[in-house]
Amino acid sequence: MAATFRRDIDIDIAHNYLTIRAKRNEYHEEKDDTNKMIRRERRSGEFVRRFYVDHVDEEGIKAKLDQGVLKLEIPKRQDDDRSRRQIQID
Numbered sequence: 586m587a588a589t590f591r592r593d594i595d596i597d598i599a600h601n602y603l604t605i606r607a608k609r610n611e612y613h614e615e616k617d618d619t620n621k622m623i624r625r626e627r628r629s630g631e632f633v634r635r636f637y638v639d640h641v642d643e644e645g646i647k648a649k650l651d652q653g654v655l656k657l658e659i660p661k662r663q664d665d666d667r668s669r670r671q672i673q674i675d
Contacts, residue, residue: 601639607632
């Protein structure tokens with residue numbers, strides 16, 4: 586299993602979309618006792634996931650990578666009360 590590095594993961598937010606990108610580049614080489622090449626493998630891939638987020642405090646978003654698990658903390662905006670509005674009847 587390949588290790589996950591912080592430089593392989595990119596997280597950004599723009600226009601109410603939170604985007605997570607992760608790249609994987611693996612290289613494996615196997616040699617015999619005389620240092621002769623038996624097998625060489627390369628694998629690479631990219632993962633992209635987008636989430637629509639609304640009413641969030643963009644400056645307060647935190648990300649933590651711990652033992653290969655990415656955790657995001659996305660706080661709501663405190664001053665935003667646009668989810669419900671009372672309409673006066675004339």
